[in-house]
Amino acid sequence: MQFLIYLLVYPLLWVISKLPFKILYLISDGLYVLVYHIIGYRKKVVTENLNLVFPDKTEKEIASIRKKFYRHLCDMFLEMAKTxxxxxxxxxxxxxxxNPEEFERLEGLNKSIILMFGHYASWEWTIVLQNYINFKALAVYKKLANKHFDKLVRDIRSKFDLTLISTKETINTINNNEINNIKSITGFLSDQSPRLSKDVYWGEFMGIEIPCFTGAERLAKKLDLTTAFLKVTKVKRGFYEAKIITLAEDSREYPDYELTNMFLREVEKQITEAPEYYFWTHKRWKHREKKQ
Known part of the structure; x- marks a missing residue:
């Protein structure tokens, strides 16, 4: 069944990928009408999230952000296929x-780098980073249930010499690289909602206390790595810019969870500046009332 689904979907994705951007965005406009106005894909979740983090905004303001978000969501979906x-x-x-010179400066410290960023603007096109660095580029991702689509994702994201590593492979891969003196820059999408456990860290995100992923910070401290944040901005339709912001040259100097909190503050700034480019369809705050 997995292979059958793949056979049905892959040709459509391939055709989309070959279309000129002008045609691509015309399709996106039509897709927006279908997804937002007809299907209403996760509209309830998006509305609840927006009302939760922006309690002072009017219903009209929330509706405006929501519509802009769905237009961006459709663009981003087709841009992923275009990749x-x-x-x-x-x-x-x-x-x-x-600011590629900041990458050069950090590489000059001769320490591998943890690069944290959120589900904001475009994270798929960060695969271009290898063009700006000398270190080995790695990206942590969660394996897909469909092994055929998982291979497709790995092939797409590695086409510019980026190496994907699953969450289970992360520690061993980076540790082995360090042992063999292979310096790397590893990307972490660190704004997801982790599974609840007794020792999970609860931090504040957009004014709400939620459980947070701390794997990137813990790895940086354990292996003495530099920690940085990638701020991605949508300039206009189909065009993005990214800025490297150094959080810590010596991650071990910071108290536990401070680097995670610094990362969350950076993502909050992005959301405040242009909330329509955050990934509102995910339930980031679903565990907010479960702290014991």
Missing amino acids: MSITNKTLEKRFKIV
Whole structure:
């Protein structure tokens, strides 16, 4: 069944990937009408999330953010498909690092780097990062249940020399690289909601206390790595910029959870500046009332 689904979906994704961007965004406009106005995909979740984190905004303001978000969501979905056939040259034009000298400076410290970022603007096109660095580029991801789509995702995201590692492979991979003196920059999408456990860290995100992932911070401290944040901004439709913000050159100097909190503050700034580009369909705050 998994292979059958893959056979049905793959040709459509491939065709989409070959379309010019102008046609791609015309399709996105139509997809927006279907997803937002007809199907109403997760509209209740999005509305609840927006009302939760923006209690002072009016119903009209919430509706405006919501519509802009769904337009961006449809763009992003098609941009993900476009990544299947996009060239390095085209991607460099559409996703630019505005301060590559900061990568160069951090690499000069001769320490591997943990690069944290959130589900904001475009995280798929961060695969272009290898063009700006000398270290080995790694990205942590969660394996897909469908092994055929999982392989497709790995192939797409590794087309520009980025190496995907599953969450279970992360510690051993980076540790082995350090033993063999292979310096790396590892990307973590760290704003997800973890499973609840007795020792989970509860931090504040958009004014609400929630359980937080701390794996990136713990790894940085354990292996003495530099910690940085990648701030991605949507410039206009189909174009993004990213800025490297150093959080800690010596991660071990910081108290437990401070780096995680610093990361959350950076994501909050992005959301405050342009909330429509955050990934509101996910239930980031679903555990907020379960702290014991």
